[in-house]
Amino acid sequence: MPLQRFTQVYGIQDAKISPLLTDPAAGTPTYGPAIDVPGIKTYEISGEIEVKTLRGDNKKLATNSALTNVQVAITHAKMSLDVLAAIIGGSVTDTGTTPAQKTSWDLTGSNANFPPFKLEGVTPPNGVDIIGGDVHVVMHKLTCSAFPDLGFAEEDYRIASFTADADPLISTDKWISVVINETAAAIA
Template identity: 70%
Template sequence: MPISRVTKLYSVQDAKIAPLTADPAGGAATYGALIDVPGIQEMAISGDVEVKTLRGDNVKLASNSAITNIQVAVTHAKLSLDVLAAILGGTVTDSGTGAAEVSTWDLTGTNATLPPFKLEGVTPPDGVDIVGGDLHWILHKLKLSSFPDVGFANEDFRVVSFTADADPLLANGKWISAVLNETAAAIA
């Protein structure tokens, strides 16, 4: 008997992104190494639907709707230079030794590429109705829709956030997937 297709959603325990490295039409999409989104706090998914209405004889005759966009807004507690490079472009370089080690993320006019990436988030085990199960949201091909919210806050922690729009994969047409597992599984 299949598991229930109805569940509560409680919290988010982990999220990772992966650079999209290939998306051949009719082939298989490939991704780079997973990068942790540190201190994930929220992953809010929304979409836009465009409705066209046909009118005539002074009445509504028909209407048609189409999904025109899927968007995700992500908030996380800690800044990751590797996440910035994966979603904005740029380069991360390490230098120095011992107590003089430095990691630098640089974004220039030529390396601000806004590369496509995958995002996957997961509930904690038991964050769904199935005891020991979980739910994964997967957005297969994203691009930033605005510059990430970064910086400082006076006498407070500064959280990081970004918003991205989904495109369907050329390989299989997927925009978004919800995977409900009977047994909790790590993001892979």
Template identity: 75%
Template sequence: MPISRVTKVYAIQDAKIAPLTSDPSGGPAVYGSLIDVPGIKSFEISGDVEVKTLRGDNTKLATNTSITNIQVAITHAKLSLDVLVAILGGTVTDSGTGSTEVSTWDLTGANATMPPFKLEGVTPPNGVDIVGGDMHVVLHKLALSAFPDLGFAEEDYRIASFTADADPLIANGKWISIVLNETAAAIA
């Protein structure tokens, strides 16, 4: 008997990004290494629907709708230079040794590539109705839709955030997947 398709959704425990490196027709899509989104706080999905109404004979005859956009908004507690490279481009350079070590992210006009990426988030175990289970949400192909919120805050922590728009994969047409697991599983 299959597991229930109905569940509560409680909290988010982890989120990871993977650069999309290949999306050939007929698939499969290929992703780079997973990058942790540190201190994930929220993972919100919204979408836009276009409605076309056919009218004639002074009455409504038909309505057709289509999804025109799926968007995700992410907030996370800690800044990651590797996440910035995955969503914006740029390069990270490590230099120095011992107490003079430095890690620098540089974004230039030439390396601001806005690369496509996959994003996956997961509830904690028991964050769903299935005892010991979890729920994963995967957006298979995203592109940043606005520059990330970065910077500082006076006498407070600065929370990083970004928004991205989904496109269907060329490989299989997938935009978003929601997976309920009977046994909790790490993002892989």
């Protein structure tokens, strides 16, 4: 019997970003190593549709809709220098030795290149109707659409967030993939 094509979706357990390295017209896209989005809290997808209506003979004759944008909004509990470098550019540098180690992310005018990336999120096991299963949502090609929310908050935790716009892959034309797994699987 085939797996059911509907499910509840409860929670998010993990999310990872992978830099898009190549997207050849006749081939398979390649991605860099997956980078954890630490403390993932929300993974929200929205879209924009342009609707055109044809009227004539004093009535509506036809309607046509076209997808014009897909956007994702992410919030995560911990700031990650590697995530910042993956979504807007810059470089991460580790220096020093214990007890004076440092790690820093530096963004300059020449390395703020907003590279494309893949984002994959997953529910916890049993966060779906299928006992032991999960759901993965993959955005295949994203580009950051606003500067990430960073900084500090007085007497409170500062939640990091970013938004990105999706484009279809040149190689496969995929924008989004939603996969229901009978057996929970880690993000590759």
